[in-house]
Amino acid sequence: MNLRKYLVLVAILIFGPLGDVFLKRGMGQVGAVTAAHWIQVIRAVFTPWVALGIGFLLVFFAAYLHALSWADLTYVLPATSLGYVVLALLSTYMLHEQVDLTRWLGILLVSLAVGFVTRGPEVTPRKQREARPEPALGAPVRSEP
Amino acid sequence: MRTLYTWVGIAAVVLFSSAGDVLLSRAMKKIGDVGQLRRQIGIFGVVGRILTSPVFFSGLACMALAFFSLLLALSWADVSLVAPASASLTFVTSAIAAKFLLHENVDRRRWLAALLACAGVALLAR
Numbered sequence: 001m002n003l004r005k006y007l008v009l010v011a012i013l014i015f016g017p018l019g020d021v022f023l024k025r026g027m028g029q030v031g032a033v034t035a036a037h038w039i040q041v042i043r044a045v046f047t048p049w050v051a052l053g054i055g056f057l058l059v060f061f062a063a064y065l066h067a068l069s070w071a072d073l074t075y076v077l078p079a080t081s082l083g084y085v086v087l088a089l090l091s092t093y094m095l096h097e098q099v100d101l102t103r104w105l106g107i108l109l110v111s112l113a114v115g116f117v118t119r120g121p122e123v124t125p126r127k128q129r130e131a132r133p134e135p136a137l138g139a140p141v142r143s144e145p
Numbered sequence: 146m147r148t149l150y151t152w153v154g155i156a157a158v159v160l161f162s163s164a165g166d167v168l169l170s171r172a173m174k175k176i177g178d179v180g181q182l183r184r185q186i187g188i189f190g191v192v193g194r195i196l197t198s199p200v201f202f203s204g205l206a207c208m209a210l211a212f213f214s215l216l217l218a219l220s221w222a223d224v225s226l227v228a229p230a231s232a233s234l235t236f237v238t239s240a241i242a243a244k245f246l247l248h249e250n251v252d253r254r255r256w257l258a259a260l261l262a263c264a265g266v267a268l269l270a271r
Contacts, residue, residue, distance in 0.1 A: 004180060065195065068173040070180070073166055073243040074251050077236055078258035081266060084232070088269045106268030113261035116254050124250040129174075 001122055005070065011063040012080045015056045017087035021094065022053030071122040078117040081110050147221060154218025158231040161211035163238040167246050168204030174247075175200065233267040236260075 026049030033040045044050050067076045085107050092099055099107075176182065176194050183191050195201055218227045240259040244251040251259075 065169065065173055066179045068170045069176060069182075070178045072249045073170040073247060074240050074249050074255045074259065076170075077166070077239055078255070078262040081236070081262040084266045084269045102268050106265045109261050109265030109268065111265075113258040113265060116261065117258035120252070120254045124248070128250060129248045 005067075005122070008063050008066050009076075009079055012060060012067060012076075013083035013086055015060040015063065016080075016083045017090055019053045019056035019060055020087060021090045022049050022056060024053075024091075025094070026050035026053055072124055075117055075120070075122045078113045082114050085110050151218060151222035151226065154214055154221055155227060155230050155234070157214035158211050158218060158227075159234045159238050161207045161214055162231070162235050163242050165204045165207035165211055166235075166239050167242045168200055168207060170243070170247060172198045172200035172204055229267045229270040232270045233263040236263040236266065 026047055027044060029049065030040060030044040030047060033044070045054065064076070064080075067080075071079075088103055088106070089099070092103075172195070173179070176191075176198065179191055182194070186194075215227070215231065218231070236259045240251055240256065243249040
């Protein structure tokens with residue numbers, strides 16, 4: 001792991017929640033869309049907040065693909081679960097709510113998950129992934145030297 | 146009946162997003178480290194490689210199906226049930242799928258991380 005890779009992970013957990021929050025704000029201004037007036041969804045795409053939200057989500061998706069090109073899925077998912085904390089904080093900030101005990105507990109658990117997974121290696125060596133002999137049940141698992 | 150519909154909806158979201166994650170991960174591993182590749186063939190070369198990968202598009206299709214299943218599930222049940230349930234269960238199903246389909250080395254540390262994230266997100270995503 002180097003600085004560039006950490007920045008890609010940070011981009012995932014910042015731009016994903018930002019995109020969601022901007023979309024929510026934009027769609028709140030558009031109002032509830034009924035099936036009969038589905039064309040409003042197309043129009044909504046060109047309103048400033050929704051367009052900005054989509055832009056942020058595109059950056060999020062690019063960063064997500066970037067991370068998956070060099071890290072395992074079981075590394076990327078827990079490592080970026082901090083994005084849910086960012087989303088909870090952003091939405092409570094925008095809605096002026098209190099962060100209650102349940103949410104603090106959630107933040108603690110997610111932070112522990114991030115702490116655990118980022119202390120390990122980010123990728124399974126290619127050799128091990130492609131030709132992995134299934135270890136027999138109970139057999140000691142070989143660790144990579 | 147409504148409860149059954151809701152959980153079928155949540156199961157669909159979880160399965161499609163895990164399948165999407167696994168397919169996207171496989172596609173990107175096959176393409177290789179995007180950072181290194183960009184230095185060799187340029188950013189347009191990288192985008193070209195991604196946009197010509199059938200595995201990438203099947204992953205994208207699964208993500209789209211997950212999104213529409215989420216919309217359906219939300220029309221049957223409250224967001225305070227659907228959002229945390231589907232987001233948190235995805236951590237566990239993706240870990241299982243990554244172990245058996247992508248042959249990732251999911252050790253005790255990673256299981257613990259997936260379970261902690263699952264529990265934490267369930268508490269947060271309301």
